[in-house]
Amino acid sequence: MYFSLFEQVILLVFVIFSVSSFTYEIWKRISIIIKGTGTLPIDRIGERCLRFFREVLLQEKVIRERFLPGLMHALVFWGFMAFGVITLDHFVRGFNGRLLGETAYSIYSWVAAPFAVLVIIGILYLAYRRFYLKPKELGKISITSGLVAIFITLLMATYMLTELDLPENIEKLNWWGHSFLILAFLFLIPRSKHLHLVLAPVNIFFRSFTVPDHDTVEIDMEASEEELDSMLSGLTKMSKKQALDIFSCVECGRCTEVCPANRGGGLLDPKHHFILDLKDPMLHSSGVDVLGQINVEAGWECTTCQACTDICPVGNHVEKSDEIRRHQVLVEGQVPQEYQKVFRNLQESGNTEGAFQSPLADTLPDYKPDKDYLLWLGCFARYGLDPDFENSVRSFTKILDEAGVTYGVLTEEMCSGDPANRLGDKLTYQMLMEQNKEQLEGVKKVTSLCPHCVVNLDQEYKKYGEVSYKVEHHTQVISKLIDSKKISVSRSSSEKLTYHDPCNLSRTLDEIDAPRNALNASSSKYFEMEEHGNKTLCCGAGGGLWWKKETKGRTHLVRAQQVVESGAETVATGCNFCFGMMKQGLGPLTPDDQKEIQVKDIADIVAENLVAN
Amino acid sequence: MKIAVLIKQVPVSDSTFRPAENELWIEEGQIQYEMNENDSFALEEALLIKEKRGEGEVVVVCMGPSGRAPRVIREALAKGADRAVHIVEEGPFETDPHQIAHILFESIQSESFDLIFSGLQSVDLGMGQTGVLLGAMLGMSTATLAMSTEIQEDKIRVKRELESGWFQWLTLPLPASVSIQSGINTPRYPSLKGIMGAKKKEIKTINKTDLNLSEGLQKVTRIYNLETDKQTEYIEGDPDVQVARLMDILKSEVKVLGA
Numbered sequence: 001m002y003f004s005l006f007e008q009v010i011l012l013v014f015v016i017f018s019v020s021s022f023t024y025e026i027w028k029r030i031s032i033i034i035k036g037t038g039t040l041p042i043d044r045i046g047e048r049c050l051r052f053f054r055e056v057l058l059q060e061k062v063i064r065e066r067f068l069p070g071l072m073h074a075l076v077f078w079g080f081m082a083f084g085v086i087t088l089d090h091f092v093r094g095f096n097g098r099l100l101g102e103t104a105y106s107i108y109s110w111v112a113a114p115f116a117v118l119v120i121i122g123i124l125y126l127a128y129r130r131f132y133l134k135p136k137e138l139g140k141i142s143i144t145s146g147l148v149a150i151f152i153t154l155l156m157a158t159y160m161l162t163e164l165d166l167p168e169n170i171e172k173l174n175w176w177g178h179s180f181l182i183l184a185f186l187f188l189i190p191r192s193k194h195l196h197l198v199l200a201p202v203n204i205f206f207r208s209f210t211v212p213d214h215d216t217v218e219i220d221m222e223a224s225e226e227e228l229d230s231m232l233s234g235l236t237k238m239s240k241k242q243a244l245d246i247f248s249c250v251e252c253g254r255c256t257e258v259c260p261a262n263r264g265g266g267l268l269d270p271k272h273h274f275i276l277d278l279k280d281p282m283l284h285s286s287g288v289d290v291l292g293q294i295n296v297e298a299g300w301e302c303t304t305c306q307a308c309t310d311i312c313p314v315g316n317h318v319e320k321s322d323e324i325r326r327h328q329v330l331v332e333g334q335v336p337q338e339y340q341k342v343f344r345n346l347q348e349s350g351n352t353e354g355a356f357q358s359p360l361a362d363t364l365p366d367y368k369p370d371k372d373y374l375l376w377l378g379c380f381a382r383y384g385l386d387p388d389f390e391n392s393v394r395s396f397t398k399i400l401d402e403a404g405v406t407y408g409v410l411t412e413e414m415c416s417g418d419p420a421n422r423l424g425d426k427l428t429y430q431m432l433m434e435q436n437k438e439q440l441e442g443v444k445k446v447t448s449l450c451p452h453c454v455v456n457l458d459q460e461y462k463k464y465g466e467v468s469y470k471v472e473h474h475t476q477v478i479s480k481l482i483d484s485k486k487i488s489v490s491r492s493s494s495e496k497l498t499y500h501d502p503c504n505l506s507r508t509l510d511e512i513d514a515p516r517n518a519l520n521a522s523s524s525k526y527f528e529m530e531e532h533g534n535k536t537l538c539c540g541a542g543g544g545l546w547w548k549k550e551t552k553g554r555t556h557l558v559r560a561q562q563v564v565e566s567g568a569e570t571v572a573t574g575c576n577f578c579f580g581m582m583k584q585g586l587g588p589l590t591p592d593d594q595k596e597i598q599v600k601d602i603a604d605i606v607a608e609n610l611v612a613n
Numbered sequence: 614m615k616i617a618v619l620i621k622q623v624p625v626s627d628s629t630f631r632p633a634e635n636e637l638w639i640e641e642g643q644i645q646y647e648m649n650e651n652d653s654f655a656l657e658e659a660l661l662i663k664e665k666r667g668e669g670e671v672v673v674v675c676m677g678p679s680g681r682a683p684r685v686i687r688e689a690l691a692k693g694a695d696r697a698v699h700i701v702e703e704g705p706f707e708t709d710p711h712q713i714a715h716i717l718f719e720s721i722q723s724e725s726f727d728l729i730f731s732g733l734q735s736v737d738l739g740m741g742q743t744g745v746l747l748g749a750m751l752g753m754s755t756a757t758l759a760m761s762t763e764i765q766e767d768k769i770r771v772k773r774e775l776e777s778g779w780f781q782w783l784t785l786p787l788p789a790s791v792s793i794q795s796g797i798n799t800p801r802y803p804s805l806k807g808i809m810g811a812k813k814k815e816i817k818t819i820n821k822t823d824l825n826l827s828e829g830l831q832k833v834t835r836i837y838n839l840e841t842d843k844q845t846e847y848i849e850g851d852p853d854v855q856v857a858r859l860m861d862i863l864k865s866e867v868k869v870l871g872a
Contacts, residue, residue, distance in 0.1 A: 219805065221809070223809070225809075228805070228806060228809055229806075232805065232806060329802060329804075330804060330805040331804055331805070331806070332804065333692070333801040333802045333803055333804035333807060334801060334802070335801075335802035337799070337800070340800070340802050343802070344647055345645070348645045348646070348647070349645050354625055354627075354628075354645045356643040356644075356645070357643070427805060427808070
């Protein structure tokens with residue numbers, strides 16, 4: 001094929017138009033992203049590269065989360081990779097050159113041609129799913145998606161035609177067709193969710209290893225008015241990573257599909273409320289000061305379970321309830337009355353209940369520096385938010401006693417601050433954190449039955465500065481005692497037993513194995529629920545929502561219903577809030593003729609099956 | 614428009630109460646105090662009126678001990694009140710609403726407020742009279758249990774809650790003292806800017822002992838826990854005997870039936 005000067009000029013004009021339009025649109029977005037606060041993280045670079053390899057190049061997460069559509073997506077993605085060289089070569093030919101020599105090209109065709117078929121299979125399946133199966137999480141019918149499906153199919157078809165021996169004029173027509181499709185695609189990409197082709201790999205690379213990952217809010221009570229104003233006005237600005245998230249979104253709806261508030265009939269729709277609703281305001285204002293635009297009512301519904309962030313295939317930190325709530329509390333002063341009460345209790349008495357005495361703490365030994373562990377009770381156990389949970393604390397101390405591990409509680413233990421932190425009252429949080437840090441000075445090892453307390457004492461406090469101690473969840477301590485044979489447990493538990501993973505333990509602390517190790521050691525009838533491990537479904541109490549008044553949302557019943565349907569006789573959990581919530585959910589859901597499913601802490605199960613050494 | 618809001622610091626109602634040793638008040642040691650919830654609706658209503666009009670002054674008036682009362686005063690200032698009058702009362706605490714109204718009258722009569730808002734009652738004593746009595750002493754028009762308020766030139770129109778679902782619309786000339794029904798609005802939470810700003814706001818203190826007061830009309834003579842006890846009696850015999858015994862218990866022992 002020979003291209004005349006006229007043809008080359010035409011081609012050049014189109015290429016310049018398309019490439020500059022693409023570059024302009026991308027630059028528009030990058031210039032917004034760099035206005036974001038903070039920096040894009042590049043710590044643990046090796047792990048980042050490995051994650052990039054697995055999640056981007058291997059498409060591991062995409063395939064795992066939704067197998068068939070994921071695999072089809074992977075075919076299209078791998079095809080695109082394979083076609084990179086072919087495409088460049090294609091355009092060089094338009095200027096009468098070659099990128100690949102004839103031999104190299106024909107050898108490479110053996111790779112590219114099968115991929116062309118796979119891409120067609122992939123894209124046709126995806127189109128079939130979107131336009132025929134119409135899963136509700138994909139939302140409204142998208143015209144661009146249809147256009148893209150047609151483009152990609154035609155691209156592959158026109159490529160395959162080049163492999164045939166066509167008459168020269170038809171071959172040239174086919175060549176121009178192929179070129180226009182690519183240039184049109186390039187034009188379309190930055191203007192649609194297909195921008196994820198460019199940004200998702202970048203976004204996955206920069207994703208934080210800490211979840212949840214919200215900016216700290218440090219409040220200086222001695223600050224001048226100007227300093228205060230500048231701090232407060234910063235609360236509605238997104239970080240660079242958050243801005244990158246918004247433009248990377250592929251609108252697949254996985255986040256909304258897994259959202260417990262949404263599944264419980266609530267208003268919250270993370271895909272729109274936390275991500276897409278912010279895109280237009282960003283583009284219109286050419287800035288990142290858009291967090292004030294998030295639907296506040298939806299923001300209060302979030303249980304901060306991190307399922308949305310965990311499942312996002314393009315590496316978004318979806319959840320933004322922290323940003324909404326802290327703005328409502330610190331700037332607007334608009335806080336639901338029940339949470340105002342919790343905040344006042346925390347300020348006046350240092351605990352969520354406004355209590356002065358803990359009958360449980362009074363019966364446990366006081367912490368002294370010679371003890372192995374500081375046993376951190378947390379308000380739930382300390383003040384009997386569910387009186388039955390006291391037994392679980394006693395189960396844990398029984399295990400520790402049996403193993404000869406010494407422990408003690410703080411007489412002046414304050415709330416770790418979890419509800420204040422998650423509900424946005426960063427001032428009260430800071431006050432509690434400072435008082436607790438003072439009390440914990442010099443302490444080496446802390447253990448707690450409450451994953452909310454563990455997350456705060458450990459991960460969250462560390463965001464504000466160093467801590468001297470290590471914190472272990474009680475299931476981690478128990479699991480280690482079993483492994484090191486400090487306690488003996490028999491697998492004599494005969495009840496059909498399943499386990500509900502607490503969000504804070506599984507998704508935030510990434511602890512999946514320790515609870516299972518303990519349960520498998522104590523029961524031969526242990527089985528998994530369908531949604532388990534990192535894919536657990538929130539009980540409904542997270543994010544301070546334990547203190548929420550009854551609403552039409554039925555978040556806590558969705559999980560309880562799954563437990564009922566699992567056929568378990570006992571459900572174990574590793575979190576006091578899950579314990580209380582599960583009991584509240586299972587009560588009304590148990591049919592009259594059925595025995596109510598028992599809710600136990602992992603410590604209870606292990607303690608019941610302890611064998612004296 | 615100059616609005617005074619009467620706020621009281623009260624024990625949190627689900628606390629465990631014990632009578633103090635002198636049996637004249639409760640043991641304060643292990644009690645958490647907060648702003649009387651009903652008063653927080655009165656404060657919110659005053660702040661909303663000020664914000665809607667774009668002018669005015671909201672002054673909170675609180676009587677209580679110097680040790681703990683400033684906490685609720687600061688909270689009110691942080692929510693947006695402009696300044697405060699703190700009548701320091703170290704105890705024994707006045708419980709007679711007429712006397713309390715008189716103390717408030719002595720403390721604020723020179724201020725010439727257009728409006729005085731109070732909560733419908735305090736959750737500790739529940740008298741519900743202070744606001745009306747103070748209004749009367751200051752020669753103001755008065756109304757209780759307002760479910761909505763509307764300022765019209767030199768009048769205030771209120772919707773009052775009556776019994777069994779009945780309401781009354783009433784227009785009062787200003788100045789007026791109105792007690793506010795709970796639930797009329799959604800009380801705000803102090804914003805950070807409010808909390809920081811409150812530090813600079815004026816709190817005028819008046820010592821109760823410096824006021825020219827006569828003896829109150831009523832006082833508490835004793836606070837004590839009610840004695841409760843339980844009795845179980847198994848009534849035996851044939852039905853006639855059982856009924857006769859039951860009637861006897863209901864009439865002469867439990868006294869729920871006339872003899």
